[in-house]
Amino acid sequence: MTKPFLQIRGIRKEYGPVTAVHDVTLDVAQGEFLTFLGPSGSGKSTTLYILAGFENPSRGDILLNGHSLLSTPSHKRNIGMVFQRYTLFPNLSVGENIAFPLKVRRRPKAEVDAKVREMLKLVRLEGFEDRKPAQMSGGQQQRVALARALAYDPPVLLMDEPLSALDKKLREEIQHEIRRIHQQTEVTILYVTHDQEEALRLSDRIAVFSKGVIDQIGTGPELYANPATRFVAEFIGDSDFLPCDLLRAGNGRADISLGGTAVVANVPFHGQPAVGGRAALMLRPERLKLMRSAPPAASALAVTVSDITFLGNNIHVATETAKGDGLAIRLPFGHEAISSLSRGDTVWLGFDPASAHVFC
Numbered sequence: 001m002t003k004p005f006l007q008i009r010g011i012r013k014e015y016g017p018v019t020a021v022h023d024v025t026l027d028v029a030q031g032e033f034l035t036f037l038g039p040s041g042s043g044k045s046t047t048l049y050i051l052a053g054f055e056n057p058s059r060g061d062i063l064l065n066g067h068s069l070l071s072t073p074s075h076k077r078n079i080g081m082v083f084q085r086y087t088l089f090p091n092l093s094v095g096e097n098i099a100f101p102l103k104v105r106r107r108p109k110a111e112v113d114a115k116v117r118e119m120l121k122l123v124r125l126e127g128f129e130d131r132k133p134a135q136m137s138g139g140q141q142q143r144v145a146l147a148r149a150l151a152y153d154p155p156v157l158l159m160d161e162p163l164s165a166l167d168k169k170l171r172e173e174i175q176h177e178i179r180r181i182h183q184q185t186e187v188t189i190l191y192v193t194h195d196q197e198e199a200l201r202l203s204d205r206i207a208v209f210s211k212g213v214i215d216q217i218g219t220g221p222e223l224y225a226n227p228a229t230r231f232v233a234e235f236i237g238d239s240d241f242l243p244c245d246l247l248r249a250g251n252g253r254a255d256i257s258l259g260g261t262a263v264v265a266n267v268p269f270h271g272q273p274a275v276g277g278r279a280a281l282m283l284r285p286e287r288l289k290l291m292r293s294a295p296p297a298a299s300a301l302a303v304t305v306s307d308i309t310f311l312g313n314n315i316h317v318a319t320e321t322a323k324g325d326g327l328a329i330r331l332p333f334g335h336e337a338i339s340s341l342s343r344g345d346t347v348w349l350g351f352d353p354a355s356a357h358v359f360c
């Protein structure tokens with residue numbers, strides 16, 4: 001078997017009493033776009049800084065093509081970096097900024113000039129060569145930062161929240177550019193964000209960080225359809241949670257009782273089985289079926305409609321169970337169940353047990 005391109009092995013980082021990263025292990029394939037997604041303080045940036053060589057791990061190793069990087073100083077790792085704030089040299093022109101890493105590496109002038117032209121074309125900033133960073137928009141400055149980071153053909157590019165200072169429209173535009181550039185250059189990218197939409201848009205795989213560990217790694221659709229933990233289920237996409245009682249659990253499946261009445265069998269189960277204990281049933285709002293009359297199946301849940309919101313192509317129906325738990329349903333615009341639906345109506349919610357998850 002061929003060795004993985006980049007291996008992160010049992011990384012831990014302690015800052016005095018604070019453990020920023022507990023234990024991070026993962027393999028990255030050559031040319032992959034892998035995103036570290038997680039809330040503030042979950043250890044994403046610390047892991048990236050260890051890869052960059054700005055920080056040393058308290059434990060663990062990082063291997064690139066099978067060789068440890070830890071004894072190689074940051075500037076000799078040949079890893080490109082783009083950060084949140086524009087880190088361009090303000091006194092240098094755009095062209096000089098892009099040429100900088102090549103000049104440091106003492107490349108011949110003709111090669112530097114050709115590379116600057118190639119990079120300006122790649123980030124679609126031809127003609128901007130003589131401008132100073134201050135004469136460019138935020139999005140343009142980030143494209144120059146990207147061009148500079150890629151100028152010396154690094155095998156790996158690290159990006160730490162590079163778009164968070166930009167407004168939504170510009171962010172989406174540059175996300176599109178980053179995807180195109182990734183496809184064109186086939187550079188391996190490790191990207192940090194706390195924005196799930198950005199992670200889903202950009203990545204081949206996403207590593208979900210929580211409290212210094214990776215909860216789950218997978219493609220966006222894998223994480224959405226099969227979240228390993230409640231944290232991942234809440235972080236990727238919208239979700240409803242209902243308290244339930246565990247009747248039976250084992251082999252990754254559970255039978256549960258909802259509100260002491262409806263029994264649902266064979267639901268995918270995650271956690272330590274504690275039969276008789278409380279658990280949480282997770283449902284995706286678009287997977288719920290809304291029925292206007294009580295169905296014969298015992299697994300449907302009677303709820304009261306508390307709000308109906310029009311959201312363009314979707315209708316969001318907020319409901320409440322008899323115990324006061326909220327459950328949101330998303331239905332496509334024009335869905336027949338919506339016509340003449342009003343607040344205060346009693347409706348029944350059904351779902352396919354295979355599309356739900358129980359977390360304990």
Ligand SMILES: Nc1ncnc2c1ncn2[C@@H]1O[C@H](COP(=O)(O)OP(=O)(O)OP(=O)(O)O)[C@@H](O)[C@H]1O
Pocket residue numbers: 015018019020021038039040041042043044045046047194
């Ligand atoms: N130099 C440091 N000294 C002490 N604690 C630190 C240091 N750097 C990070 N930490 C702590 O380590 C934890 C993880 O921080 P880290 O910056 O890696 O998280 P993050 O997921 O990247 O968050 P953010 O999105 O806010 O940057 C946090 O609790 C943070 O306060």
